[in-house]
Structure formats: C-alpha cells, structure tokens
Amino acid sequence: MNITKNAPLAMVTGASRGIGRAIAEALAGAGYDLILTCCHTLPELQEAAASLEEKYGITCTAVTADASDPSAIEKIFASLDHLDVLVNNAGISYIGLLTDMSVDEWQHIINTNLSSCFYTSRLAIPLMLQKHSGCIINISSVWGNVGASMEVAYSASKGGVNSFTKALAKELAPSNIQVNAISCGVIDTAMNHCFSPEEMDTLRKEIPADRLGQPEEVGQLVLQLIQAPTYLTGQILTLDGGWQ
Ligand code: NAD
Numbered sequence: 001m002n003i004t005k006n007a008p009l010a011m012v013t014g015a016s017r018g019i020g021r022a023i024a025e026a027l028a029g030a031g032y033d034l035i036l037t038c039c040h041t042l043p044e045l046q047e048a049a050a051s052l053e054e055k056y057g058i059t060c061t062a063v064t065a066d067a068s069d070p071s072a073i074e075k076i077f078a079s080l081d082h083l084d085v086l087v088n089n090a091g092i093s094y095i096g097l098l099t100d101m102s103v104d105e106w107q108h109i110i111n112t113n114l115s116s117c118f119y120t121s122r123l124a125i126p127l128m129l130q131k132h133s134g135c136i137i138n139i140s141s142v143w144g145n146v147g148a149s150m151e152v153a154y155s156a157s158k159g160g161v162n163s164f165t166k167a168l169a170k171e172l173a174p175s176n177i178q179v180n181a182i183s184c185g186v187i188d189t190a191m192n193h194c195f196s197p198e199e200m201d202t203l204r205k206e207i208p209a210d211r212l213g214q215p216e217e218v219g220q221l222v223l224q225l226i227q228a229p230t231y232l233t234g235q236i237l238t239l240d241g242g243w244q
Pocket of ligand 1: 190
C-alpha cells in the first residue's frame with residue numbers, strides 16, 4: 001500500500017457505493033488519505049478511489065476484504081503503522097421471517113454487520129493507542145434501536161453494534177479514543193432497492209422530514225463526529241428525519 005506517513009489516515013469498510021462511498025468522499029474532502037474496502041466490487045471501488053485521488057489530491061488505496069473474514073482484515077492491517085479514523089460501514093440486510101432463516105444466513109448477517117466491527121477495531125486500537133488519539137465510528141440502524149419485524153437478525157446485529165459502541169467507548173475513553181455510532185433511518189441507497197416504489201412511498205410518508213436521507217448526510221455527520229470534542233463518546237446518533 002502506498003500510504004503517506006504524515007497525512008491523517010482513515011479506513012472505511014464497504015466503500016464501493018452508497019453510504020460508505022459518501023463517507024469516503026467527505027473524508028477525502030477533509031484531506032484524509034484513505035483505505036477503502038469492499039467484498040466483491042473491486043473495479044467499482046478502484047474507480048471511486050481514482051476519482052477521489054484526482055479530485056482531492058489524497059492517496060486512496062482500494063482493497064478487496066470481506067469484512068466478515070478476520071484473516072482478510074488482518075492482511076490489510078499487516079501493512080499499516082498508523083490509523084486515525086476507522087469507519088465500520090460494511091453491512092448487509094436480510095428481510096424475511098425469522099423461522100425461514102437458516103443458521104448460515106443468521107451467521108452471515110451477524111458476522112458481516114457485528115463481528116466485522118470487532119475484527120477491525122481490535123487491530124485499529126493498538127495503532128490509535130500509539131498516538132493517544134483516534135476515532136471509531138460504527139454505522140448502525142434505527143432497527144438496532146427499536147427492532148423491526150421481518151428483520152430480526154439485522155436488528156439484533158445493529159443492536160449489537162450499538163452496545164459494542166457504548167462498551168468500547170468506556171474502555172477507550174481513558175486513552176482519548178472516541179467511539180460513536182450513527183444510527184441511520186432510511187437512506188437512499190441500493191440497500192433499499194428490494195422495495196417497490198409504492199413501498200418506498202409508504203415509508204417516506206411515515207418520515208416527518210417527508211424524504212429519504214441522503215448518503216452525503218451520513219458522510220457529513222461522520223466528519224462532524226471526527227471534529228467533535230473527544231469528550232463526545234459512546235453516543236448513538238440517530239439520523240432519520242425524526243422517524244423513530
Ligand atoms: P449498500 O448495499 O449500498 O452498500 C453496502 C456496502 O458494503 C457495499 O460497498 C458493499 O460492497 C459492502 N459490503 C457488503 N458486504 C461486505 C462484506 N462482507 N465485506 C466488505 N464490504 C461489504 O448499503 P448502504 O445503504 O450504503 O449501507 C451501508 C451501511 O449503512 C450498512 O452497514 C447498513 O446496514 C447501514 N444502513 C443503511 C441504511 C439504508 O437505508 N441504506 C439504513 C440503516 C443502516
């Protein structure tokens with residue numbers, strides 16, 4: 001990896017599109033060098049990385065790494081000697097009755113959405129401890145706060161992310177490392193393409209802001225969290241247009 005020693009460095013998992021892509025853009029705009037990961041969409045991620053390098057003059061490394069595979073994450077960290085910001089964004093949804101879900105499907109959701117936060121954080125923390133500073137932001141969901149019918153595994157994984165965030169924040173506050181989560185409502189990305197236009201319209205009508213959130217708004221909040229006083233830690237910030 002071609003990483004400049006002195007520039008601040010951020011890692012965003014699942015950054016080939018949607019919210020992760022928008023977070024990468026917000027961080028690039030603030031001058032961060034980036035390590036971006038994806039699972040199966042390397043050409044898309046490489047294109048995004050090249051465009052961010054050209055637009056913002058930063059260094060951006062695109063790597064394939066399944067967030068649910070601890071050995072893939074270890075390989076990325078093997079070549080890192082510093083990291084300032086970690087954004088655990090990679091995530092997948094599953095919609096269906098719990099009784100129709102297989103054990104493999106359950107484990108896939110939990111590993112991708114929750115265990116992935118452990119796999120990256122445990123390797124990022126020693127790098128942040130060296131500097132006595134750092135920021136970990138986990139991308140969660142309102143379903144992690146309140147639970148959703150037909151999305152039990154997803155809700156459980158994001159509820160786990162919320163508790164992971166609060167607990168790790170307590171563990172790392174003495175070391176001046178911030179840990180927060182953004183609990184998203186309905187954000188306009190491919191994750192919601194499984195819903196029909198009519199279903200999306202019904203959803204929109206339930207949202208007091210009368211619109212879906214935009215990925216760029218999540219990127220903006222990530223940047224604001226990074227710039228916030230380190231005393232702000234262990235928080236689950238809900239970004240949902242007043243919905244839940
Ligand atoms: P998306 O499907 O558009 O993008 C997901 C990204 O994660 C893609 O880049 C994909 O390649 C990557 N990814 C998926 N599995 C991966 C894996 N195993 N390893 C590495 N990368 C992987 O979805 P999105 O809406 O941008 O979602 C991003 C995050 O936001 C997720 O954690 C999701 O749960 C959360 N979220 C989204 C919404 C929403 O309405 N879109 C709401 C709440 C929370």
